[in-house]
Amino acid sequence: MRFERSHARGTAFVAVAGSLVLLAAACGSGDNGSSSGGSSSTGALDGRGPITFATGKDTSGFLPKQLAAWNAAHPNEKVELKELPEDADAQRQQMVQNAQAKSDAFTVLNMDVVWTSEFAANQWITQIPEDKVPDLGKLIPATVETAKYRDKLYGVPITSDGGLLYYRTDLLTKAGIAAPPKTWDEMLADCQKVATLPEAKGMSCYSGQFEKYEGLTVNFSEAINSAGGDIVDKDGKPNVNTPEAKAGLEELVNGFKTGAIPKAAITYKEEESRRAFQDGKLLFLRNWPYVYSLANKTDGSSKVAGKFAVAPLPGKTGPGVSSLGGHDYAINSFAKNKATAIDFINFMASEARQKANIEATSQAPTWASLYDDPTLQKQFPYLAPLKASILGAKPRPKVVKYGDVTAAIQAAAYDALNGTVAPDKALSDLQTKLQSLITN
């Protein structure tokens, strides 16, 4: 018994010593890695050859065709698709890990519009001189704004997205209302008129997305921007402790209190709210354009097919302000062949490619001209209101610590909507929290 234990101790010592060697090696490499960073990110856009394109899972099946079009024209500078998970957080995580390893595995990154500041501040993506993007002036200005950090361009917007107000035309017409509401007060008045109809039994007035997740940040931002407030002002300072912001938040809080917004909406993400609208439980719904074709399906999954239309979001005194969605393409700082990369991005940003993309996937383009194309308008009847929505849209807060900022916004908004914290206290607490997150 005893001798077994004594030599076990001896071998344990060998193991510990071995791992200490490993540890020393790890420390060494870690320090080397962190001390030499950053210098490569301001380099010129040079180098030609094969590149890779990292993007979230392509659910449409159309992306390979786009890439094939590029590859056919550029046999020596082929692009290879690197498909990341469907979930946005998982995509960001993989891109961050690659950047921290200074890997050149991804050349072009397909980034959510809210990541730009974090990636640019960490010098994970390369600054792009504006003269390298010839069509930049033809894109909707709000979308170009999402790709900028401290007034410098770090990406090119390829797709956009804006919130729309879906409304039940059949019920509004029956109640004698001709046009969709432009303000919140008009919307609530319309609801009261419709509520007297027998068809409106068991229906609620309005819903957006109010579960504690990114969608809540979007809906909260829209409410505040639509009332004339800001979360972060033009100088990048938090600015939520204002009468305008309070008016915006109170509109949502009162909606929950009076029942205009159903209680269950606090658990709604995009899909739950879409289902509620499709099941005929909502008169008005705030959601993205993707809902249009699903709610119009005549296979029995939707009870409102052909009975609804879309309009820009309502606001406090006039049309509301949407939050901008969409994706920008950026270049990994540590990648090779950046000259090819910028050519590829320009190719994907071109009017022809964007038109092909919307036709196949119904993703909103960033070219202003495409929204006025009659054939596209016929195919996608929501294009005109969507253009209005995107033209007036504002980006969500452009901050380096976006993850922390959006979590703070969600916490404040959620507590206010739940009725556990008064709106003005929620906003003043949020202001304090944002100041600590944004100042340094």
Added chain:
Amino acid sequence: MTVSAPVAERPVRKPKRQQRFDEGTGRLAAILLSPTLLVLAVVVLFPIIAALRESLFQSGQHLDANGFVVQGSQFVGLRNYTDIFKGDTGHRFWNAFYNTTFFTVVCVVLETVLGVAMALVMAKAFKGRGIVRASILVPWAIPTVISALLWKWVFQADGIFNAIIGTQVLWSTEGWQSKLSIVIADTWKTAPFIGLLVLAGLQTIPAEVYEAAKVDGANAWQTFLRITMPLVKPALLVAVLFRILDTLRIFDLPFVLVGAHKDSVETLSMLAFDEAANVRYGPAAAYATVLFVYVAVVAYLFVKILGADVIGEARAKKPGGGAKGKRRRDREAAPSIGAAAASNTGMGV
């Protein structure tokens, strides 16, 4: 050998010859075992030490004049640890600590009671016993993330659960109901695990013991308390210990079923994940280390106080001393059960 060494060793019981034998085999054993130990060092020891090291550093917290993050990581000593306990993060930490402990205590107690009941049912001989055993084990076979999605669907605003109880409870919002939904889902999933291990323990109890009890005139309750429970205790303790360790690091069930950043169900693992997702690896490693220490302390106390025999060392340590024959036998049953449990939890809970 030198003359002095045996003189010094003389008081020790071992004779000289055996000592030399030990040295030879010791070296051979060290050579033969070193690949295994090296692999263990790489996959177990190295990550722990690397995490400990990481928890003493911070990076990327400041911007320079151009708005770029200052590169390089900075040694901050124990600051990541002290930051956990103070201010806003302290409030968040103690809330998560409470939630983690709450889930562990409530879930494991419920699972143990239900698990033992299931094992007793499964051990009975009746028609269709195979089907009952298989169906009880189905929840355990489903990956946690999948069962979390399943329960999310059950608990949603217009879900089945609300339809059954006839009122609209918003399960995924903050409050007692979200805690309850986690307890229900976790108990549903893992009570069968305890049932499985206890069943294995039950089957090592010889039928003669029960026959003897019957002859002595013991009723069912006495038989359960005096025979079944003591004899099944080693297996049960191992099962409970594994469940405690699993529940202390619970992550996927609250994360998927209720959601991130919800105070009512946020656990220590979720805090570490959240820090890492926001690229603060130092504080994330500190959270993970605090959780690691908490798990280790709980496991140590559990083993010391209740005497759970996880690796069968009791048999090796005291061959015959003190323990009565019956006791020794049930301790012998434990190692194989412990090994079975280990391979089971390896699948991920």
